[in-house]
Amino acid sequence: MADFNCPLQAPDPMTRRGFIVHVGTAAALLGGAMPVLAQTSAPAIPGKDKLIVRSPRPLNLEARLDDLTSPITPYEAFFVRNNYDGPEMDPAQFVLKVDGEVGNPLTLRLDDLKRMEQVTQTITLECAGNGRSFHNPKAPGLQWENGAVGTGVWKGVRLADILRLAKPRPSARHVVPDGNDAPPTAQAPDFIRSHPIWKAMEVHTMVALEMNGRPVPHLHGGPARLLVPGWVGSASIKWLTRLTLADQEWNGPFMQRSYRSPRAENPKETYSLQSLECKSIIIRPLDGAQMAAGPHTLFGFAWGGEGTITAVDVSTDGGKSWATAKLTGEEHRYAWRRWELGWDAKSGAQTIMARASDSLGRLQPPSRPPDPQGYRWNVIHAVRVNVA
């Protein structure tokens, strides 16, 4: 048997609902020899109680659209996606190793990273499986609705600056980042996803030390996390401890099996996910809202991964006609864009839809072909409201 860190000995502290699970009455019959399987208590996640708990262990928390009103998502509303949980790391003990196909292997402490040139960027993170629950047929995995997305202000060091210090050899074609997350068994594969060197060296790719003006919180990957902007969230490895330069892509299951989708031109083949899709969500009104007749401001956010948003069209008649929304607020290369449109609501049941288009010529689609693992959901978002 594996020497895994089994919760039979360590009841899960991260769960929300206060239930206790026994193996039937075996524990009692065995005089307490069978331990309690999972003992859970009241919310144990300070500051995160607004979020929907999709899974207590590993911890996965989804934002309610109700709380995603601000262009910069506050900690309290920022989703959490963990393939595995990780132990809290002591910043004083933090070490980042850079090795592999390099001429100058590095061991960097947090202070070393802080002494390097710092950059601050507004970047949107979205889980590759955001919207999975809407796929039909149902795809396995966390059943996210629309809230596995958020935008932070991230401060830290360009990954390219770190890599240059390590003097990559010409053979270095991929960067393989590893984090301090802990698979629950010795046999479960480490959570590793690699990136081609061109994206690693791109000026926006960074190792973040701060999120929204304070050290990156543990639940978001601190003390240091990777940010691979515009790409699916899983690219942005949390609790970063090691960067290995390699001559080929990582061949573990999180590259070769997960985070892959069928190719449009040949669905029998899959490709490893990189850029996010072109997508918009409606924040106001919320689905099912009761509204008064008269003027309202409809708003939401749109993003396109490697594409930048060029327009958001909004329909207030269920898709019969579309009006161009106004893009508001600041524009950042890899952040969502706020959009809004005035609407004079008439009485009755109304369907509001938003459809983004981007600089790569992509248009948010009315439907999607099957995606067996439930990625890339970007079907036009529609909300239904009742206007009194």
Place this chain on the structure above:
Amino acid sequence: MWPSRLLPQGAALVVGLLLGVVGSGAPSPPGPIGPLPAGRHVELVAARCIICHSLELVAQQRQDRAGWQVIVDRMDTYGVPIPPEEKKVILDYLSEHLGP
């Protein structure tokens, strides 16, 4: 208390009876466990799954038997060895109660 040298067999028998792996004719299906719906073998499913993750992760899935087979086989490789007879009843539960 069970004498420690008898514990493995004794425990296996008791757990087996409770889980319905040994014998049959349990008067009523076991009740829900956390988010997992009531049903025959729910305790076994809970006991195996919770080694690595919370039961919420299981309860939110909707898969047919073939889909569950893929998932359970993967968990097998992740260090939770599941004997074939257990796998069958686990799949019975999952496909019956958490089907499409």
